[in-house]
Amino acid sequence: MKKDGLYDVTIIGGGPVGLFSAFYSGMREMKTKLIESGPELGGKVSMFFPEKTIRDIGGIPAITGADLVERLKEQAQTFAPTIICGQRISGLERLEDGTFLLTSTQGDIHHTRTIILTVGHGIFEPIKLDIEGAERYESGNLHYSVGELDKFKGKHVLISGGGNAAVDWANELLPIAKKVTVIHRRDEFRGHEQHVTHMSEAAVTLTPYALKALHGESDHIQKVTIEHLETGETRELEIDELIVNHGIRGDLGGINDWGLEMKDGHFVVNNAMETNIPGIFAAGDAVTYPNKLKLITGGFTEGPVAVNSAKKHLQPESPLADLYSTHHDKFVDA
Structure with missing residues (x-):
């Protein structure tokens, strides 16, 4: 010592x-x-x-x-x-x-x-998805943090989360992504009011929904299944990138x-x-x-x-x- x-x-x-x-x-x-x-x-x-x-x-x-x-x-x-x-x-x-x-x-x-x-x-440590098989996509298009914005350019980005991080990333990506969809398990987002308003006006927001399954090949997610937490209804979304902001x-x-x-x-x-x-x-x-x-x-x-x-x-x-x-x-x- x-x-x-x-x-x-x-x-x-x-x-x-x-x-x-x-x-x-x-x-x-x-x-x-x-x-x-x-x-x-x-x-x-x-x-x-x-x-x-x-x-x-x-x-x-x-x-x-x-x-x-x-x-x-x-x-x-x-x-x-x-x-x-x-x-x-x-x-x-x-x-x-x-x-x-x-x-x-x-x-x-x-x-x-x-x-x-x-x-x-x-x-x-980010709170990771508790979905079977999620780990294999971490080297592909499943992200718990964002390093380079350019990789999301012209793509459909799905963000799962409802806090400041999810809201802020949605607003950051809106000018460069083809489409930004945000799902949250509650009806209200917890970000700053003005940021939430901006996101809600320009992004697609789906509540109260949660990720249920990931579908893809190799390390690349091609679509996801999301579930409505009140009705149990499920639907599939085709995506290019998935960002998960469920806390730290x-x-x-x-x-x-x-x-x-x-x-x-x-x-x-x-x-x-x-x-x-x-x-x-x-x-x-x-x-x-x-x-x-x-x-x-x-x-x-x-x-x-x-x-x-x-x-x-x-x-x-x-x-x-x-x-x-x-x-x-x-x-x-x-």
Whole structure:
């Protein structure tokens, strides 16, 4: 096992909130480490919707997930934090001096004075179709995420799902696909109102329907059977591509055993992003508190709040003044 030096703060989770938190931690002049369990930074955005257009970030009318991650990575590097990918943190030990030892599943040890958890839902896995034979189409035209939009150009795309992901992908594909059909097991979609309205006006929506069977040759689906969940009526649809957005399962691994207060799979925090364990803070999709805003922009506020709380934890006697990039020496001198 190997261990490097002591850090002021270790951020676990390299998605958008973790990356912005790393930048702000540098602003606060803390020695910062960021650890991401996956092979690359960006979290859920990089994994599931790199080509999806994001429109709910202030000051950025539209940006793809991949471009947003690239900008966040550049910003996070401003104060040269230590960034490690491909390590999943599992173990936690608190030493007599109040510092923490974090252990990865590979056996690496990280020494830190505070911790900020921006782990989202943990290791992400899409909820797959529970239909016999579905696995053989995963190398063909059955998709649980969308990498390149061009493969759907001029095709009939069937989307199964009713949340934000399904609605947003329908709207992304409408300009390039020949036809977009969306089926959902409930009558109402759970996406943002304006996005649902746009989809409903331009795509074919079938509710309450669910996939019942897949029909094809080799690894290619040619048609599907769908079932009306109230009448039991079935019908067949000829399709070119199938996208399944039935949600994501998250696995926090060993973090579940740290003794953190949880509610519905999220860390309970107060308005200072403090968990029930002193010195451990959390932000982003990983947390819950009254009136939580489940947007990336909400996490961009929670991250700096967690950083400020970590700074205050390290220097409890020092008043924590507001800090703005427009006043920071690094940017003023530039």
